[in-house]
Amino acid sequence: MDNYKILLSQETIEKRIKELGEEITRDYQGKEPVVICMLKGAVYFFADLTKNIKLPLMLDFARLSSYRNGTTSGQMELIYDITAKIEGRDVILVEDIVDSGKTLSYFIKLLKKRNPASVKICAFLDKKERREVDINVDYVGFDIPCGFVIGYGLDYAEKYREFPFLAEIVDPAKL
Ligand code: IMP
Numbered sequence: 653m654d655n656y657k658i659l660l661s662q663e664t665i666e667k668r669i670k671e672l673g674e675e676i677t678r679d680y681q682g683k684e685p686v687v688i689c690m691l692k693g694a695v696y697f698f699a700d701l702t703k704n705i706k707l708p709l710m711l712d713f714a715r716l717s718s719y720r721n722g723t724t725s726g727q728m729e730l731i732y733d734i735t736a737k738i739e740g741r742d743v744i745l746v747e748d749i750v751d752s753g754k755t756l757s758y759f760i761k762l763l764k765k766r767n768p769a770s771v772k773i774c775a776f777l778d779k780k781e782r783r784e785v786d787i788n789v790d791y792v793g794f795d796i797p798c799g800f801v802i803g804y805g806l807d808y809a810e811k812y813r814e815f816p817f818l819a820e821i822v823d824p825a826k827l
């Protein structure tokens with residue numbers, strides 16, 4: 653295939669997620685965090701990560717939209733909100749990728765109005781070079797460079813999420 657190049661194999665991803673799970677388990681000892689899956693992109697990361705956190709958890713889901721068509725950024729919109737009450741709770745936001753940082757910073761502002769005890773971010777991928785707003789990613793799976801990536805939940809125009817690995821698009825015209 654010359655339209656995409658595999659960056660992270662299934663094995664590499666699994667190994668890193670185990671480590672992240674252990675780290676979060678240590679950091680949240682004695683707590684019962686609310687772990688929020690940022691749909692749709694974080695779906696596989698969230699499923700695999702939460703199985704590796706050895707603590708009582710409350711799982712919840714939210715969906716924001718900023719990428720409308722392919723790789724072009726659009727308007728921010730809260731499509732689906734969490735149902736959990738987070739007042740006084742420790743919240744961990746699980747995201748597929750932090751790019752400009754706008755999506756998470758928008759959502760964190762909204763969540764903080766509900767007075768959680770803490771809010772931390774766990775992102776599968778971090779594209780640090782593209783950051784536009786100041787946001788601290790507490791747990792990072794992998795730092796990646798600027799290219800557009802697909803698979804393991806991440807899409808290009810709603811396609812390729814189901815790939816079990818992470819790949820970089822080489823030539824979008826051939827996808
Ligand atoms: P941000 O608001 O710019 O940080 O954008 C974060 C969102 O953009 C992610 O949750 C993804 O849905 C999407 N996104 C950013 N970069 C990529 C990429 O390389 N592949 C697929 N989706 C991406």
Ligand code: MG
Pocket residue numbers: 693719806807
């Ligand atoms: Mg997306």
